[in-house]
Amino acid sequence: QVQLVESGGGLVQAGGSLRLSCAASRSIFSINTMDWYRQAPGKQRELVARITAGGSTNYADSVKGRFTISRDNAKKTAYLQMNSLKPADTAVYYCHLPFGNNWGQGTQVTVSS
Numbered sequence: 001q002v003q004l005v006e007s008g009g010g011l012v013q014a015g016g017s018l019r020l021s022c023a024a025s026r027s028i029f030s031i032n033t034m035d036w037y038r039q040a041p042g043k044q045r046e047l048v049a050r051i052t053a054g055g056s057t058n059y060a061d062s063v064k065g066r067f068t069i070s071r072d073n074a075k076k077t078a079y080l081q082m083n084s085l086k087p088a089d090t091a092v093y094y095c096h097l098p099f100g101n102n103w104g105q106g107t108q109v110t111v112s113s
Helices: 027-031
Strands: 004-007 010-013 018-024 034-039 046-051 057-059 067-072 077-082 091-097 107-112
Touching: 004 091, 018 034, 018 091, 018 107, 034 067, 034 077, 046 067, 046 077, 057 067
Parallel strands: 010 107
Antiparallel strands: 004 018, 018 077, 034 046, 034 091, 046 057, 067 077, 091 107
16 A cells, blocks of 8 residues: 655635645655546546656646646655646645555645635
């Protein structure tokens, strides 16, 4: 089992930025795909961004051009840089390691209008 710990959430005004971090407990992180998901109140959890072990990235249409996923394998950490935030981005954000289906505890992001 791999422990994932998110940090960096908070309250920000619309148009602002936040950077989320996801620290993994084991080095297998470096050879696996990592995802960021989010879940807004009353909605299903949705995939926001994905980065492969080789660094290829994919984004949900709703965040393309605003969010950037990255990783530092030496630090066993994935990041989600979120710019031009909108109230619609308000959600709990989770990092996910598909290998073994490991989830973090989530970090709240609230964007005020």
